[in-house]
Amino acid sequence: MHPFSSLTIFIFVAGYITARWDLVTRLYELAFFAWDHGVFARAAKAFAPTKHLPILDFSPTEYLLTSSYDEGDRFEPGQHDIMVENSDGMLRVFWPNNLTRTTSPGVIVGWRNSNLDLFVITVLEDVEIRSVESALRVGTLFRNSTYPVARIFQLCDQPNMHVLGTLNHPSPAEIFDPARICAFTLAGSRRPYIYCPPHAELAAQIVLFDPPNPMQMQYMSLEPISLALGKEYWPPRGTNYMADDVEILEEEQRQRTAELVAKLRFHTVVRHAPTKKELALPTILRQINCAQEVADLLQKNTPLVGPRRKRSLSVSERVVESAQSLYAFAAWSLWTLFMAYVFPFLLYVFKIAIIGHRMVAEGLLQVLEWPLPIKKIQLPESRRPINGPVALKDISACCQQVHLRLQQFSYYPTQYSLLRRRKATWSSFPTTNSDYIRFYNSLWLVANDVIIGIALGSFISDNAQATSQLIGGVLNEYTVEGLTRMIRWLMSYPGGLKLNPELAAFLGDLFLWVIEYWSSTIFALILPRLPTIVYVIGCSSFAGASMPIAIFSDLLSLLTLHIYSFYVASARIFNWQLTIIVSLFHLFRGKKRNVLRNRIDNCDYDLDQLLLGTILFTLLFFLLPTVVVFYLTFASARMAIISLKATLDTCLACLNHFPLFALMLRIKDSQRLPAGIHFQLLSAEQPKLPHQDKSERDDNQESTADEDEDDEEEDNLATSVAYIRLSSTPLSVRQIFEQYFQLWARIHQHYLSPKVVFRLLTGRFVPPLGRSEMYGLQYSVLPRERATIAEVWKSLNENEETDSSNGPTATRGQKAYLGSHGRAIGKQWK
Structure with a gap:
């Protein structure tokens, strides 16, 4: 040829x-x-x-699935069989509420968890059952999937998808088959109905649920969503945190309770092993979370099922298509050039900027965490003397705030990289929802902090002189002049109370000398430069409103250091005197305290010992009111300063950790904050068959009343259907503010417990709540170990590699159509 x-x-x-x-x-x-x-x-x-x-x-679908993988990854029938055999005579169907709006006939597609447990995903309209079955086997309904469909099969723990029955079929099957149910949706009714004749000896139960939208990060869960990283991050690592007596008792009580619970487990007679139905509930919830996304994929591929006819284009349509193609080609060419040359360069510059910022932040963090050359120090903010290295962030609220902000900025690239990875898979996997909420809540709080700080800084900078005069007047009035007047009043007869004039004069002159020296040195250095300090504070406000609050907290601690010294001195004198009085009181009664056995024993004293002890007891007892008056004065001043600092720390906690984003989600979309599920039994309904013949009704109208009643009983479906509503329980406001409730309980127990009140009455030192507790709430959303510079660079590059690899992954997911052995290739993502 x-x-x-x-x-x-x-x-x-x-x-x-x-x-x-x-x-x-x-x-x-x-x-x-x-x-x-x-x-x-x-x-x-x-x-x-x-x-x-x-x-x-074997089928070609199985060949496509197993040819690209090892023998160990092949699916073996029965290897992952999780079907729960239902033997209670109950046909249980999980039905989405969005399918009750359709009244047209269709084919029901979903999962078959067992012979009588069905999970409906969607209804395909204008298709035949045989075509749908063939499409499920071949994989036609899973085409054009962005991600591998095997992950959905693995998550739902099912090897394949089935045709469960028909919806609104004009004539139901005469022989009832639970494998092919016949459902109806009546006009005006929000509930479906399952045709189940009496001779089937089955009771129908329909569980209605609203499928969560995974694109909006909605999902259902048995456990409440966590808004923090965990208790192991509170307090933060690296802080010199020492538990006080109250916390030690709490820990001992917690250990005793755990030991008792462990002992009770050995004496348990009956143990309730979880049934298969209880174990299948998490799987059902995962199926519910995947229902919307799988239904959208099936509905998108529904036109591929059955006969398809395509009309040839006319001349005008071809001209329009050519013009559109030329325009699209030009736009695509420009976009390709931008993405090929300009965007990689801008992205690389942005990465370099992030790494540079990370290096500067790491240098500042090392300075703030550098141990000071102080081996032992008693801080006003600590409970006990700190033995060991002390860093700047441990003694200054401003340094602590800077340390917190740098930690947050250092964690943002890694956290964002983690959120970017969620786009490489199905949205039905709620693995990063908590990180998403924490990330945007932190960004929102930082933005609000900066906005409030700009407004506050502008006001302070514009009124620096007046603000400095106000602050100087308040400090001079309450820490110098007012305290001097109070001490002079105590040196006389305060409130008509006759004190010891010599002791009152001695203590008053001592405290007045310290106040005079303090005002002549510290105030002489600070007050003239107070306008400059206020202006610097106003400029620092542009970094956030938390900075001036932290600086003011440090200034308050510095300018009231003499009041703290007065409180410590008077408390120590009062405690010593009270201890000596108690010992002399035992001597007066002929007893003594046995320190080794921690008890009061009898003791024989000589006459001169009893006489000297009685004289000293009387002397100290009559001098006690004078010491008590000075102690109560400085203790009250110290408690007022502690309350003011606690208020400032609470403002810092709200600016740094307030769950603003979670509250917005709770009001806007509560399904994004699940805290469990709720089952509600609905009222039963018994509708009639929707396919009754109208001609038979007309003939029945001419019959007698008894025959009408018999026909009506025959037309009614004898088997009643139980309806249960499955809904998600949102996170309560109490659970959102759970950490704040824990902090308030800790503050309440620290300051208002009987032991703390006893310490205050006996003159023992009552320290404020440590900064580790107040800032532990803010560090709870940060990891214990911050990522290094190399790890940040690696995470940034992993995002680019993941984005570039989405194409081959999608292509492989489109080619490897899933059929009856979809879980065969699911192991590679474990």
């Missing part, structure tokens, strides 16, 4: 195939359907010679 003739025939055949591409595609699907049902295998076995050749005895 002439070569030109061969070329002509080839072009003619190619053109014919291109024109009839829908026919070729249909033949391809029919061939796959025949191969999947073993038609070719049986034909090959029938016509095979005596020496049998190896025949493929």
Whole structure:
């Protein structure tokens, strides 16, 4: 044959195939359907010679799934079978509420957890059952998937998807088959109905639920969502945190309770082992979380099921299509050039800027965490003397705030990289929802802090002189002049109370001398420079309103250091005097305290010992009111300063850790904050069959009343259907502010407990609540160990690699259509 003739025939055949591409595609699907049902295998076995050749005895779908993986990854029937055999005679169907609005006929598609436990995903309209079954086997309904569909099969713990029955079919099957249910949705009713005749001896139960939208990060969960990283991050690591007596008692009580619970477990007689239905509840919730996304994929591929006809384009339509194609090609070319040359350069510069910022932040963090050359110090903010290294962030609220902000900025790139990874898989995997809430809550709080700080800084900078005069007047009035007047009043007869004039004069002159020296040195250095200090504070407000609050807290601690010294001195004198009085009182009674046995024993004293002890007891007892008056004065001043600092620390906690984003989600979309599930039993309904013949109704109208009642009883479905509503329980406001409630309980127990009141009355030192507790609430959303610079660079590059690899992954997910063995390739994502 002439070569030109061969070329002509080839072009003619190619053109014919291109024109009839829908026919070729249909033949391809029919061939796959025949191969999947073993038609070719049986034909090959029938016509095979005596020496049998190896025949493929599995479907092409299984071949596509297992050919690219090792033998250990192949799916074995029964290996992952989680079907719960239902033996209680109950047909249980999980039905989405959004499917009750349709009244047109369709095919129900979903998961079959067992023979009588069905989970409905969606209803495909205008298709046939055989076409849907063939599409599920071949994988037509899973085409054009952005991500591998095997992950959905693995998450739902099911090997394949089934046709569960029909919806609004005009004539139900005469023989009831639970594998092919017949459901109806009546007009005006929000509930579906399952046709179940009385001879089936089954009770129908429909669990209605609203499928969460995974694109909006909605999901259902048995456990409440965590807004913090965990208790192990509170207090933060690296702080010189020492528990006081109250916390030690709490820890001992907690350990005793845990030991008692462990002992009770050994004496338990009956143990309730969880049933298969209870173990299947998490799987059902995962199926509910995946229902919306899988339904959208199935509905998108529904036009691929059944016959498809495509009309040829006209001349005008071809011209329009060509023009649009030319415009799209030009736009695509420009976008390709931008993404190929400009965007990578900008992205690289942005990464370099992030790494530079991370290096500067790491340097500042090292300075703030550098141990000072102080081996032992008693801080006003600590409970006990700190033995060991002390850093700047441990003694200054301003340094602590800077340390917190730098920690947050250092964690943002890693946290954002973690959130970017969620786009590489299905949205039905709620693994990063907590990180999403923490990340944007932190960004929102920082933005609000900066906005409030700009407003506050502008006001302070514009009124620096007046603000400095106000602050100087208040400090001079309450810490110098007012305290001097109070001490002079105590040196006389305060409130008509007669004190010891010599002791009162001695203590008063001592305290007045310290106040005079303090005012002549510290105030002489600070007050003239107070306008400059206030202006610097106003400029620091542009970094956030938390900075001036922290600086004011440090200034308050510095300018009231003499009041703290007065409180410590008077408390120590009062405690010593009270201890000596108690010891002399025991001596006066002829007793003494046994320190080794911690008890009061009898003791024989000589006459001179009793006489000297009685004189000293009387002397100290009459001097006690004078010491008590000074002690109560400085203790009250110290408690007022502690209250003011606690108020400032509370403002810092609200600016740094207030759950503003969580509250917004609680009001706007509570399904994004799940805290459990709730089952509600609805009222039962008994509707009539929707396919009653109108002609039979007209004939029945001429019959008697008794026959009408009999026909009505026959028309009514005898089997009643129980309806249960499954809904998500949102996170309560109490749970959102759980950490604040814990902090308030800790403050209440620290300051208002009987032991603390006893310490205050006996003159023992009552320290304020440590900064580790107040800032532990804010550090709870940060990891214990911050990421290094190399880890940040690696996480930034992993995002780019993940984005570039989405194309091959999507292509592989489109080619590897899932059929009856979808979980075979699910192991690679474990």
